[in-house]
Amino acid sequence: MSAISHNLQAVRDKIYAAANTAARAPENVNLLAVSKTWGADEVLEAARAGQRAFGENYEQEAVAKMAVVKAAQPELALEWHFIGPLQSNKTRSIAEHFDWVHSIDREKIARRLSDQRPAELPSLNVCIQVNISGEDSKSGVSPADVPALARAIAAMPHLKLRGLMAIPEPETNPEKQRIPFAQMKQLFDQLRAQGIELDTLSMGMTDDMGAAIAAGATIVRVGTAIFGQRQYHEK
Ligand SMILES: *Cc1c(COP(=O)(O)O)cnc(C)c1O
Numbered sequence: 001m002s003a004i005s006h007n008l009q010a011v012r013d014k015i016y017a018a019a020n021t022a023a024r025a026p027e028n029v030n031l032l033a034v035s036k037t038w039g040a041d042e043v044l045e046a047a048r049a050g051q052r053a054f055g056e057n058y059e060q061e062a063v064a065k066m067a068v069v070k071a072a073q074p075e076l077a078l079e080w081h082f083i084g085p086l087q088s089n090k091t092r093s094i095a096e097h098f099d100w101v102h103s104i105d106r107e108k109i110a111r112r113l114s115d116q117r118p119a120e121l122p123s124l125n126v127c128i129q130v131n132i133s134g135e136d137s138k139s140g141v142s143p144a145d146v147p148a149l150a151r152a153i154a155a156m157p158h159l160k161l162r163g164l165m166a167i168p169e170p171e172t173n174p175e176k177q178r179i180p181f182a183q184m185k186q187l188f189d190q191l192r193a194q195g196i197e198l199d200t201l202s203m204g205m206t207d208d209m210g211a212a213i214a215a216g217a218t219i220v221r222v223g224t225a226i227f228g229q230r231q232y233h234e235k
Pocket residue numbers: 034036057083084167205206207221222223224225
């Protein structure tokens with residue numbers, strides 16, 4: 001077994017155990033393999049071990065990688081999720097190349113993605129990024145502003161609003177890790193109670209996936225535990 005396939009199995013086991021502990025069905029927790037900074041070879045290795053959904057933060061890096069992966073194994077049906085900060089000048093390429101965007105943080109960006117989504121592709125699946133820890137430095141919408149943005153996105157023709165995403169402040173204490181995730185679950189339930197259709201809570205990374213699953217995550221975004229420590233600095 002390669003290191004990546006071994007790591008992937010360990011992450012799947014962890015998801016399974018965390019779901020069981022929380023009395024949740026493990027198949028309701030999907031694994032997004034975050035391949036940012038890694039190459040097409042690592043993506044192909046994970047794909048050979050059965051992984052289908054990959055998360056990327058940088059448009060140029062991702063699109064180049066997708067082309068190499070496609071050329072190497074054209075029959076592989078992979079799902080690509082954009083999870084990084086969104087800039088206006090990148091929306092066209094993102095709308096053309098990705099299946100999901102997790103990091104919507106303003107209406108203008110959502111509108112551009114909807115306008116630029118090619119008509120022959122299915123609607124782009126999107127999540128609203130919520131600034132749940134209230135940090136000034138982090139991107140994301142404040143919880144109070146989420147309902148209005150959700151309603152605006154739900155009306156956009158080429159987007160499909162799927163849910164909410166968060167990157168809480170790093171925290172090592174598992175009990176404290178749960179607090180922002182529980183707040184996200186509460187916000188998610190409130191929106192659904194208001195009639196907004198959502199089925200996705202994208203939260204939890206290598207160091208806090210257990211707490212996120214306990215709180216109701218349906219997608220965990222995991223990089224380091226699968227591919228190892230990223231070898232160069234993020235841009
Ligand atoms: C890099 C990244 C991840 C993965 O983080 P790890 O700690 O390596 O698992 C998840 N989500 C987002 C938005 C990221 O940028």
